[in-house]
Amino acid sequence: MKTEDKSNMPKVRIAVIGKSNVGKSDLLYKQTLNVNNSALEVEIVDVCSCDVKAFPEEAIYWADACVVVYDITCRESFTQATDMLQRVLQLRNQMPTVLLGNKADLEHLRQIEEVEGRTVAIQNNCQFYEVSVAENSSAIYSSFDMILNECRSVQSTQKTRKFSVSKMIGTLIGNGNSKMIPSTNQGGTVVVCHKSDLYKSRVLRRRQNFTATASL
Numbered sequence: 001m002k003t004e005d006k007s008n009m010p011k012v013r014i015a016v017i018g019k020s021n022v023g024k025s026d027l028l029y030k031q032t033l034n035v036n037n038s039a040l041e042v043e044i045v046d047v048c049s050c051d052v053k054a055f056p057e058e059a060i061y062w063a064d065a066c067v068v069v070y071d072i073t074c075r076e077s078f079t080q081a082t083d084m085l086q087r088v089l090q091l092r093n094q095m096p097t098v099l100l101g102n103k104a105d106l107e108h109l110r111q112i113e114e115v116e117g118r119t120v121a122i123q124n125n126c127q128f129y130e131v132s133v134a135e136n137s138s139a140i141y142s143s144f145d146m147i148l149n150e151c152r153s154v155q156s157t158q159k160t161r162k163f164s165v166s167k168m169i170g171t172l173i174g175n176g177n178s179k180m181i182p183s184t185n186q187g188g189t190v191v192v193c194h195k196s197d198l199y200k201s202r203v204l205r206r207r208q209n210f211t212a213t214a215s216l
């Protein structure tokens with residue numbers, strides 16, 4: 001793909017968080033996305049094992065969406081995921097978020113019933129899936145499709161709002177002629193502060209240039 005094409009591509013940044021050993025890295029390496037034919041650049045940060053004490057706040061501000069992972073065979077990972085989910089939504093209550101219960105292939109070792117995960121997700125108003133990265137379950141793809149679609153719908157709402165703000169400012173400064181006012185945020189009417197300005201890479205491993213296609 002040409003560089004200029006890529007620079008115009010919508011971008012989605014996803015933070016993946018959860019206790020150590022729940023399968024975050026495997027989830028990312030195996031992930032491929034292919035929904036319809038609209039290009040979307042996806043940047044994923046695998047936030048190395050973290051807990052609420054060392055909560056990756058910067059990554060949450062940087063991201064457009066968050067995936068919280070636990071291991072269905074480990075009660076502690078579920079407790080941590082629950083705390084982390086609440087913390088994420090305290091910081092960014094409108095952020096598209098999904099709770100994933102991984103290692104669903106290890107049914108005989110299960111410590112967390114599916115209904116427990118689903119209940120926490122409902123209480124926090126986020127999506128929930130049980131998946132098995134080992135078995136490459138289709139729920140992995142459904143969860144990422146869902147989160148990308150949610151992000152793109154948020155982004156398109158934001159674009160509409162920016163356009164409206166430009167027009168409103170034009171009206172306020174007494175210039176009703178839309179030809180004289182930039183209809184986009186170029187030309188200094190609206191300053192966009194990128195979340196990446198808030199982001200520091202110190203505590204994170206970045207997976208860049210992860211390109212996917214998605215719907216909308």
Ligand SMILES: Nc1nc2c(ncn2[C@@H]2O[C@H](COP(=O)(O)OP(=O)(O)OP(=O)(O)O)[C@@H](O)[C@H]2O)c(=O)[nH]1
Pocket residue numbers: 018019020021022023024025026027047048049050102103104105106131132133134135
């Ligand atoms: N049975 C089974 N094992 C899995 C699954 N997903 C990951 N694993 C295994 O779980 C272990 C931990 O996976 P990682 O991807 O390294 O976990 P992580 O969350 O990135 O761990 P940290 O890097 O310590 O944060 C590895 O041995 C994986 O092979 C799964 O769906 N089922």
